[in-house]
Amino acid sequence: MHERIEWQDLGSVPYDKAWRIQEELRVLRDDDAIVDRFLFVEHPSVFTLGKRDCSEDFLTSCDEIAADGIDVIKCNRGGRVTYHGPGQIVGYFIFKLSAMGLGVKEFVSAIEEICLRTLNHFEIQAARDEEHPGLWIKENKIVAIGLNISHDVTQHGFAMNVDCDMAPYRHIVACGIKDRGITTFARVLGLAPSQDEVKQHIIKHMSDVLSREVLRIT
Helix, strand or coil: CEEEEEEEEEEECCHHHHHHHHHHHHHHHHCCCCCCEEEEEECCCEEEECCCCCHHHECCCHHHHHHCCCEEEECCCCCCCEEECCCEEEEEEECEHHHHCCCHHHHHHHHHHHHHHHHHHCCCCCEEECCEEEEEECCEEEEEEEEEEECCEEEEEEEEECCCCCHHHHHECHHHCCCCEECCHHHHHCCCCCHHHHHHHHHHHHHHHHCEEEEECC
């Protein structure tokens, strides 16, 4: 195997704080002060906007969104507006692409493969879509993917819907795709597995797909 990957579970972290942590780690990874780092997080309810102008993706007013206790934050990832909240597993990759010998498309494909294998373990049959990143069950997205890459180091990653509240999605056109919807493990299976169980399989498949040892750190 190549150089190891280290991973941490940060628990519930506000989006802006998690972003600062990623920025700090990216500087360290750029300097080779750390090896590739993977982070699990869960965010309090927040809408995040990618680098493009996607104000038209909001279906309700700022006041209505605020009344539901949902923050709105513009960040530096690719993609359009998406939702993060309790019951969703978010995975962030602070990886150096050249160290893995992967290009951007290959790395996105690897993330999709990790998530596909995880879903398959739970007998959820999802699929890629060439026009839209992420994973889909027919017309409904179950895994969203968005990255930023600077100085060969990645940031952001995926959001996997395990058992999150669907109500906040009434405020947005998720990922800017008007004719599609969102789904979760809970909706597909009737009862969602525990987040810890899902995370264990994500780590296992990350090791398999990337052919690297994945070690937990505190």
